[in-house]
Amino acid sequence: xxxxxxxxxxxxxxxxxxxxxxxxxxxxxxxxxxxxxxxxxxxxxxxxxxxxxxxxxxxxxxxxxxxxxxxxxxxxxxxxxxxxxxxxxxxxxxxxxxxxxxxxxxxxxxxxxxxxxxxxxxxxxxxxxxxxxxxxxxxxxxxxxxxxxxxxxxxxxxxxxxxxxxxxxxxxxxxxxxxxxxxxxxxxxxxxxxxxxxxxxxxxxx
Amino acid sequence: xxxxxxxxxxxxxxxxxxxxxxxxxxxxxxxxxxxxxxxxxxxxxxxxxxxxxxxxxxxxxxxxxxxxxxxxxxxxxxxxxxxxxxxxxxxxxxxxxxxxxxxxxxxxxxxxxxxxxxxxxxxxxxxxxxxxxxxxxxxxxxxxxxxxxxxxxxxxxxxxxxxxxxxxxxxxxxxxxxxxxxxxxxxxxxxxxxxxxxxxxxxxxxxxxxxxxxxxxxxxxxxxxxxxxxxxxxxxxxxxxxxxxxxxxxxxxxxxxxxxxxxxxxxxxxxxxxxxxxxxxxxxxxxxxxxxxxxxxxxxxxxxxxxxxxxxxxxxxxxxxxxxxxxxxxxxxxxxxxxxxxxxxxxxxxxxxxxxxxxxxxxxxxxxxxxxxxxxxxxxxxxxxxxxxxxxxxxxxxxxxxxxxxxxxxxxxxxxxxxxxxxxxxxxxxxxxxxxxxxxxxxxxxxxxxxxxxxxxxxxxxxxxxxxxxxxxxxxxxxxxxxxxxxxxxxxxxxxxxxxxxxxxxxxxxxxxxxxxxxxxxxxxxxxxxxxxxxxxxxxxxxxxxxxxxxxxxxxxxxxxx
Numbered sequence: 001x002x003x004x005x006x007x008x009x010x011x012x013x014x015x016x017x018x019x020x021x022x023x024x025x026x027x028x029x030x031x032x033x034x035x036x037x038x039x040x041x042x043x044x045x046x047x048x049x050x051x052x053x054x055x056x057x058x059x060x061x062x063x064x065x066x067x068x069x070x071x072x073x074x075x076x077x078x079x080x081x082x083x084x085x086x087x088x089x090x091x092x093x094x095x096x097x098x099x100x101x102x103x104x105x106x107x108x109x110x111x112x113x114x115x116x117x118x119x120x121x122x123x124x125x126x127x128x129x130x131x132x133x134x135x136x137x138x139x140x141x142x143x144x145x146x147x148x149x150x151x152x153x154x155x156x157x158x159x160x161x162x163x164x165x166x167x168x169x170x171x172x173x174x175x176x177x178x179x180x181x182x183x184x185x186x187x188x189x190x191x192x193x194x195x196x197x198x199x200x201x202x203x204x205x206x
Numbered sequence: 207x208x209x210x211x212x213x214x215x216x217x218x219x220x221x222x223x224x225x226x227x228x229x230x231x232x233x234x235x236x237x238x239x240x241x242x243x244x245x246x247x248x249x250x251x252x253x254x255x256x257x258x259x260x261x262x263x264x265x266x267x268x269x270x271x272x273x274x275x276x277x278x279x280x281x282x283x284x285x286x287x288x289x290x291x292x293x294x295x296x297x298x299x300x301x302x303x304x305x306x307x308x309x310x311x312x313x314x315x316x317x318x319x320x321x322x323x324x325x326x327x328x329x330x331x332x333x334x335x336x337x338x339x340x341x342x343x344x345x346x347x348x349x350x351x352x353x354x355x356x357x358x359x360x361x362x363x364x365x366x367x368x369x370x371x372x373x374x375x376x377x378x379x380x381x382x383x384x385x386x387x388x389x390x391x392x393x394x395x396x397x398x399x400x401x402x403x404x405x406x407x408x409x410x411x412x413x414x415x416x417x418x419x420x421x422x423x424x425x426x427x428x429x430x431x432x433x434x435x436x437x438x439x440x441x442x443x444x445x446x447x448x449x450x451x452x453x454x455x456x457x458x459x460x461x462x463x464x465x466x467x468x469x470x471x472x473x474x475x476x477x478x479x480x481x482x483x484x485x486x487x488x489x490x491x492x493x494x495x496x497x498x499x500x501x502x503x504x505x506x507x508x509x510x511x512x513x514x515x516x517x518x519x520x521x522x523x524x525x526x527x528x529x530x531x532x533x534x535x536x537x538x539x540x541x542x543x544x545x546x547x548x549x550x551x552x553x554x555x556x557x558x559x560x561x562x563x564x565x566x567x568x569x570x571x572x573x574x575x576x577x578x579x580x581x582x583x584x585x586x587x588x589x590x591x592x593x594x595x596x597x598x599x600x601x602x603x604x605x606x607x608x609x610x611x612x613x614x615x616x617x618x619x620x621x622x623x624x625x626x627x628x629x630x631x632x633x634x635x636x637x638x639x640x641x642x643x644x645x646x647x648x649x650x651x652x653x654x655x656x657x658x659x660x661x662x663x664x665x666x667x668x669x670x671x672x673x674x675x676x677x678x679x680x681x682x683x684x685x686x687x688x689x690x691x692x693x694x695x696x697x698x699x700x701x702x703x704x705x706x707x708x709x710x711x712x713x714x715x716x717x718x719x720x721x722x723x724x725x726x727x728x729x730x731x732x733x734x735x736x737x738x739x740x741x742x743x744x745x746x747x748x749x750x751x752x753x754x755x756x757x758x759x760x761x762x763x764x765x766x767x768x
Contacts, residue, residue, distance in 0.1 A: 026272055026275065026276065029270075029271060029272040030272055030293055031293075067286070090292070093293070094292050094293060106291070106292045106338060106341045106342075106345075107292065109290035109291055109292045109293075109314055109334070110290050110292035110293055112288055112290060113288050113289060113290040113292075113293055116286070116287065116288040117276070120276075120279065120283070120285040120286075120287065124279065124283045124285065127283065133284060134283075134284055135284050135319075136284060136285050136286045136318070137286060138286045138288065138316050138318060139286065139288055
């Protein structure tokens with residue numbers, strides 16, 4: 001089992017941050033307001049190890065946008081929020097009335113697009129780093145399935161072990177309000193090796 | 207058997223045309239390659255017109271930097287891009303398309319590459335107007351629900367505040383009631399001593415000058431007692447603590463008693479005073495005789511006070527609503543309308559000169575009107591300057607027997623009273639029946655002990671005095687054991703160590719059957735009941751009237767001698 005060094009993790013963190021920076025820029029232009037999006041640190045490790053970081057399955061208290069990616073690097077990317085945070089983020093982004101306290105088609109659609117922008121940007125950044133082409137699925141919005149279950153489903157669907165999981169806090173700051181969610185990327189077998197190989201080639205010490 | 211078909215027999219454009227989504231294929235320059243029928247319908251751009259058209263030129267919002275960048279990423283990076291209705295409303299601007307709901311069409315669009323070389327991308331546009339519309343309606347309902355919840359919460363807060371305010375008000379009312387109760391006791395106790403000793407002095411002095419002085423003290427004491435009683439009554443009414451009773455009584459007797467009491471003052475002014483029944487009135491009815499008498503006395507007192515010459519008359523009849531109507535008519539100075547408007551207000555008289563000329567607090571009519579309301583009736587007046595006044599008191603009669611009516615010609619029995627038997631005792635002029643009567647007096651105040659002992663002794667009774675309830679219990683029990691029981695125990699209800707209520711209850715619990723008469727400076731509704739509940743046989747309020755005391759001793763001495 002491979003372990004990533006601090007330098008490799010720093011490089012990956014920077015790569016992810018390049019992606020979220022682009023996503024923030026895109027969101028800012030959509031909402032005509034400054035949107036800050038940061039991923040201060042990432043954790044990457046075997047899925048079995050990372051599960052504990054995700055905590056106990058949180059029932060239906062999560063809202064998640066899922067997007068699969070295929071190619072040299074394959075896997076499933078997720079942007080997950082506690083439901084209240086997801087509603088809050090969609091409300092802030094869209095400027096809708098804050099008396100609405102349930103996710104509906106409207107707010108769900110907005111979160112889906114936000115997830116799409118963020119995940120495309122992050123995955124695009126990883127694709128650029130690994131110089132690999134990817135095909136992306138259309139994003140799907142799940143208002144009540146725990147992220148861990150969505151990752152497990154991927155393992156079942158593609159009959160892959162999804163060995164590694166990248167987990168990071170995604171911190172949105174809009175109109176002086178903070179909303180925190182989680183960015184998760186579950187890599188299929190071989191994907192992490194591809195990334196590490198690229199990092200080695202690019203001079204990062206392993 | 208359905209014949210097998212191959213995909214080659216079904217053109218892909220046909221499939222694209224039958225789905226409810228707007229579908230088109232564009233190249234990386236946004237040039238249109240395919241255009242389905244749904245888009246023809248939505249945009250009114252026919253397929254042959256659309257193919258080769260630049261989507262960015264026809265729909266300029268697609269050339270905004272963010273959309274252009276995201277579309278570029280579809281071709282450059284292979285992204286699948288989603289454009290939500292919530293943020294964009296329409297991917298292709300078709301504001302005039304007539305949707306079923308009449309709302310502007312809302313679109314969700316997905317753009318993704320369809321070939322490995324990323325030269326072409328499929329644009330899928332979904333009409334989400336109905337969902338969006340439903341969501342908006344639900345959101346409106348939620349907003350309304352939220353608004354209602356807020357209103358409800360505010361209402362609950364208001365109710366809570368009102369409850370708290372009510373609790374504060376009730377607490378204040380209880381405090382006021384307690385204050386009234388205490389003041390009643392505190393004021394009546396010294397008054398009781400002043401008036402009692404003055405009465406004793408009346409018997410002791412014989413020179414006219416001193417007698418006049420003592421009489422003046424006595425008269426002013428009685429006047430002060432009237433004022434105190436009026437103020438206490440008004441306070442009790444305002445605090446909602448005054449309760450009227452519904453007792454079986456003769457209203458006519460009550461009127462006659464009041465008239466009898468006022469004959470002296472009327473005669474002193476040379477006024478004639480008479481009463482009569484007009485038509486018929488019930489022989490007995492349900493009302494509060496004490497309060498009824500208080501009102502009639504007040505009306506008679508006023509009539510006599512403000513009538514210089516002529517007469518005062520009281521009539522009793524049934525009005526058209528089958529209530530008792532008592533009229534008090536005088537030939538006095540009368541009042542104008544502005545004076546009439548003031549006389550029922552507390553502390554007001556017809557005009558300020560009245561108080562100087564006739565005295566009084568201006569509370570009597572106000573209290574009488576409140577009492578009339580509490581008796582289920584009203585009090586009003588008709589008057590004209592120089593033509594006298596006519597006060598009209600109505601009261602509910604409760605249940606009465608229509609077969610037993612009094613007529614003007616009926617003889618009137620005034621030998622017994624319906625009002626408090628003790629308070630209205632006939633004036634005893636001798637000591638018959640009280641001589642040798644053994645009295646145990648339980649009273650903690652020395653001057654009251656001295657006064658009551660003197661009063662009892664003047665009536666021919668012998669008195670043993672104790673200071674508290676414990677001593678009263680011991681003394682009464684011991685006397686019973688010794689076979690020398692007291693004829694009457696006069697029990698002050700408010701004493702230190704053990705009060706009259708506890709002492710009485712203890713005596714009764716231990717089988718004491720002798721007469722116990724409560725003495726209390728409290729004169730509030732319910733006090734009598736409290737005393738009777740504790741085991742007392744009767745009840746006297748301070749100031750103690752010697753005539754009343756003698757009457758009580760006579761009454762119970764006679765009972766015990768039997």
